[in-house]
Amino acid sequence: MSTAILAREQPAPERRPPDRRRIALHGFLIVVSIVWLFPLLWTIYQALRPYSETSNKGFLSLPDTLTLDNFTTAWNSAELARYFLNTLVIVVPAVILVLFLASMMAFAVSRYSWRFNLVLLMLFTALNLLPPQVIITPLFRIYLAIRAPEVLVGTPLAERGLLLYDQYLGMVLIHVAFQLGFCTFVLSNYMKTLPKELNEAAVVDGAGVWTTYSRVIMPLTRPALAALGTLQFTWIYNDFFWALMLMSTGSKLPITSALNNLKGQFFVDNNLVAAGALLVALPTLVVYLVLQRQFIGGLTLGSTKG
Amino acid sequence: MAVRHAARGSVVATGLAVAALSVSAVGAAAQGGTVTVGSNYSDEVPKAAFQAALDHCAQQTGDTYVVNTVEHGAFQDNINSYLQGTPDDVFTWFAGYRAKFFYAQGLAAPVSDVWADIESNYNPAFKGASTADDGEQIFVPFYNYPWVVIYNKAIWDEKGYEVPHTLEEFTALATQMQADGLIPVAFADKDGWPAMGTFDILNMRINGYDFHTGLMAGSESWTDPKVTAVFEAWRSLLPVHQAGALGRTWQEAAQDMIAGRAGMYFLGTFAGEQADEAQRANLDFFPFPTLGTEFDAQLGIDAPIDGFMLSREPANADGAKDLLRCLATGAAQNAFLAVSPNNVAAANDADTSAYTPFQEKAAAIIAGSGAIAQFLDRDTRPDFAGANGMQSFLQSFLGEPDQDLAALQASIQDFWDTLPPQ
């Protein structure tokens, strides 16, 4: 099972290759790493150079000036701060909600046996692998059909009378629905590895289902939740398909879509777009570098099923 | 509004003069309603220009305009769902078939009553481009711009090039440029639509405006030898065009022309937006040369019109129509063009004295043309012009110009035939 791998993860025992080969290996890995990082480094280099310089001297030239101007211009002219905020309003509730719902679902299917639990788990898993394009048209019509109750019309929850289309609520819900399958799958695998006696002990102590879930199982699932949360943050943050389809107010778009605003219709300044792209990528890069363990844990946790 | 009436009622009832004064002051301030405007002016310069026009109109009407700016490309991609969802009262769009299509689908409201007031301010051609098949006006023109051959004046002066008027002169000049180490004609079609301009101009020069219209409407066939002639003429011109058009954006090609690496570039005058102010002053242009056909005198040209439409159920229809009336004035259009001087005002009463030489020339070329088309993707049904339609077919031609034209034309006609009736 996946989690068995996570649990067993330990410092690899030193199987030292002989010195000469080790140096060759380092040499090879260093070359590969440079090649791997190059496209990103090149983007950073272009972002540090002014448009006028690269358009006159060409992109492959030594710099006369290196400046952070492109970053400040991108930040200000594309109003990145606002779009970061928009993304936050979508990502944070979506990640919390999907982890909460998936953990309940996983708890119910992995810790209890009932008639359809396997069928449901299979359904969740299968739907999670679908290409999103398959569902977009009907989903769009469903979103258009759902009107807000009268009291909400005109409030930020339903500015123009619709509850889901062009609303953050709709974005949060589609992310949650689309990621539920994966999260349930991962968490149920994890919960299955917890000793079954935990449930029995809880029953002996007179705990109900809810208490067993919230007091016994959930605290033990924390590492998996952390790993999964990190992964989900990146995925939802990086999405641009749902926003493209289900939002129509320019100023409400999440950051990944806002990058388009820098790629102008008329004037294209690749140095500026490079700076913008890096700023947009920054949060995921930071999350990745800081929470690397969780991140990679989340991925292997979800996918290594044996 | 309800609140205001209630307030007035209470004022009358109590008869307090002081209160009445203050309430009427409130009433005046609230006189203007709010009109929402969906805008595809997402680039910095046009965005500021449009805001200037709206500020002007806000002063005129007393209404407040709330702008929803969406990136130009995304706005177009999503226009369908946008208009079915929760559209703004007024939205930016393009004249021609592309406007009629959405009106015919019930996604836009007619503005014939606005036209009754603004008609005298437009040439009949603009009215034609704004009128739907049922005779209603559905669009208000704002500005237009011609597709022309643009060049870098300094380079031309240095080399002593002369503006070519015929195809022979054009090819001779291009060959000369090649010898001088320049790319004769910059060219780009990565996004799929810029090459449509070249197809259009060759088609109008060889087969005339009426054939263009018929072909776009489906009454002429794509397998017609006249279309073959267009592709053949294009094929013979490709050697003087910049290689690798399919991997290059028009912005990159424009930079080549602006920087003087390429001698000429056939594009809309919006190419000027890729240049800074000093560079723009150094740009000049001329109409595409004539090909020695019976349609030479017609001087047909693509001069697409940008403007505005009214959404199907505007929340504030009266305010929206007031805004459209205002945007149809030369004053509003001048306010826009003062910030973004790459286009030409559509209204007759626009003040042309402030035009740059660039704009003056654009206006003269449009005025000198006997047949103004919109553009391939504005004159035909959108699903035909799109990414899997004409964009792909033209790219396929440019990728392999020596391919069997009959087969290519047959597959274009096939594609047209499989589209559902509208």
Next chain:
Amino acid sequence: MPEGRRRRRRGSTLTTRDRLTLVGMVAVPTFLVVAFILVPTILSILLSFTSWNGIGGLDRIQYVGLDNYVNLFTKYRPFWPALSHNILWLAFFLFVATPLGLFFAVLLDKGIRGTRIYQSVLYMPVVLSLAIVGFIWTLQYSPDQGFLNNLFGTTSRDEHFIDWLGDKDINLWAVLVAASWRHVGYVMVLYLAGLKAVDPSLREAAQLDGANERQTFLRVVFPVLRPINIVVLVITVIESLRAFDIAYVINRGKNGLELLSILVTNNLIGEASLVGFGSAIAVVLLVISLGPIVYYLVRSVRAEAE
């Protein structure tokens, strides 16, 4: 499945309140998945037998039988190229990117110093959104301003011009390199986790028997990785079928970059949509995706049963 199931039916010990709690825990996630994913999927299948431009009331939908499918298979020019590109994509991932990921994992599993850093570098592209990956690689590939052509002297002004993104015989390969930049890191991390779980004593035993490193890997380690291989296989297939963002960002999937998911998108969104036709392509994509999904589920169920 919890062991409890085999011993006795645990369900019998639940109180009514516990049962209701469990129902609630299952109902909310299930509702979301059914309403937002399953129902739209079924509706998409139904729409594929109709002609509709996506505008106006549902009464405008016309039943056309199999027309869309007939057009798709016989007349629609981009279909067969798109299908073959998806297959090529799959083949490239299977035979180049995935083995490369495995290769890196094996190298990093040797436990030399700095493993963490190499791993971070190789995995970095995975956290970037594909939209940004598309832009970063455009900076490398662009005809006159791109890094590669300036380095090799192959811009359009040079004698030998390489049109990385515009030449339809090359551009798919260029995009595959960009996509692999992400895929390799993903696969590497999965294998790395799998390799860590391999019992070190197995290797030692093999080496004592005189097996060299290659033999040890092929005969001892690789067979133990079988569960991971299957996961990687499924992920590789699904990712190849879902391939969308990079090609979409680069040129909207035209001129050599046609892919099934992009054909669906281009037909469903845009100024005039062909909803029925686009849905038919989506159904083809769905049917192809179901292959690996079902395979995976059947395998999972078998694993459960053991």
